[in-house]
Amino acid sequence: MVRPCGHRLGERFKSQWMAHLCGLCLALRGDHGQFARLVTNYDGLLISVLTEAQAARPEDGRRTAGPCPLRGMRTASVARGEGARLAAAVSLVLASAKVRDHVADGDGLLARGPVAVAARRVADGWGRAGARGGAGVGFDTGILVDAVDRQLGIEALAGPGTPLLAVTEPTETATAAAFAHTAVLAGRPGNAVPLAEAGRLFGRLAHLLDAVEDRTADAATGAWNPLTATGTPLTEARRLADDALHGIRLALRDTEFTDGALAHLLLVHELGRSVDRAFGAAPGCAAHLPGPEAPVKKRGFPAGCGMFALLCCSCQMCCAEEYEGPWSGKKREGCCRNCDCDCPCDGCDGCDGCDCCCPCDGC
Numbered sequence: 001m002v003r004p005c006g007h008r009l010g011e012r013f014k015s016q017w018m019a020h021l022c023g024l025c026l027a028l029r030g031d032h033g034q035f036a037r038l039v040t041n042y043d044g045l046l047i048s049v050l051t052e053a054q055a056a057r058p059e060d061g062r063r064t065a066g067p068c069p070l071r072g073m074r075t076a077s078v079a080r081g082e083g084a085r086l087a088a089a090v091s092l093v094l095a096s097a098k099v100r101d102h103v104a105d106g107d108g109l110l111a112r113g114p115v116a117v118a119a120r121r122v123a124d125g126w127g128r129a130g131a132r133g134g135a136g137v138g139f140d141t142g143i144l145v146d147a148v149d150r151q152l153g154i155e156a157l158a159g160p161g162t163p164l165l166a167v168t169e170p171t172e173t174a175t176a177a178a179f180a181h182t183a184v185l186a187g188r189p190g191n192a193v194p195l196a197e198a199g200r201l202f203g204r205l206a207h208l209l210d211a212v213e214d215r216t217a218d219a220a221t222g223a224w225n226p227l228t229a230t231g232t233p234l235t236e237a238r239r240l241a242d243d244a245l246h247g248i249r250l251a252l253r254d255t256e257f258t259d260g261a262l263a264h265l266l267l268v269h270e271l272g273r274s275v276d277r278a279f280g281a282a283p284g285c286a287a288h289l290p291g292p293e294a295p296v297k298k299r300g301f302p303a304g305c306g307m308f309a310l311l312c313c314s315c316q317m318c319c320a321e322e323y324e325g326p327w328s329g330k331k332r333e334g335c336c337r338n339c340d341c342d343c344p345c346d347g348c349d350g351c352d353g354c355d356c357c358c359p360c361d362g363c
Helices: 008-030 035-037 045-054 083-106 115-135 142-157 163-187 188-223 226-230 234-253 261-279 301-313
Strands: 062-068 074-079
Touching: 008 035, 008 045, 008 062, 008 074, 008 083, 008 115, 008 261, 035 083, 035 115, 035 234, 045 163, 045 188, 083 115, 083 142, 083 163, 115 142, 115 234, 142 163, 163 188, 163 226, 163 234, 188 226, 188 234, 226 301, 234 261
Parallel strands: none
Antiparallel strands: 062 074
């Protein structure tokens, strides 16, 4: 959901963001093996970012990693420690749930018995690994598993007139718990309440934006979509998204950071861009909400894994101007590509003079 481009980030924040991305990838490999690196994702690294932002000595959470093909065989300073390990555990558990969901739906090759059995074993392994990783940093991943299980039941009962926020609640609960635990890891227990609120609203946004972006494809394939199932119009979804953005900004103001600039940039500026990208309009511009689009062809789990490996090995995820998401088939932007972006502080009215507003130094 949070997919910043290198030009908007500027050198300072780009290097920090990549440190957390590489740190998550290496934490997955170090604790759970090479194959676990498949679940590396942009949203998961926010856990690592928040943990470091609250730490008394952020520099203690870095180490120099060896050469990697995805960095052009260069060494790099990468995030380490409990924040990266928590991000890895959360990513594994949620990836496990996603695979099980694909198996249950019989998506693509997963409709075939032998492939479904293999995918289920992978999902079970990731779930156990995530539980071990969570326990290692004092986090009960059962909260995430329970949220996923409740989600299925809520969706089965939802229909026209069901409040959309009743459908997003399990995702909100899961992300609230993960965000709040970063305060525990950083030794800032007073931050747990505002970060739980930020996490709850981030989970709401994740669910809303996924529903908005998938609604046309879901309608074409007959897949379940919360907006369609509950009869929620896009204007109401946009209102809820804007309210969530505002709530996240307020929650971050109430959080005590050692250096919260990157967290603010990602969770205020870039998250706002994600909302605009999903709805295809400026806030409040209901007349320009997205109309019918061509259906996006999704890949099954095995095909998606193969495409993920190809995108990584060819550096397209970093450097391509545009590529297709390995599983979703949605258009993505390479995280390091050059672009002709505007300054991310355009229109921001809540930065209070923070130093994250113009990372491109005078754009």
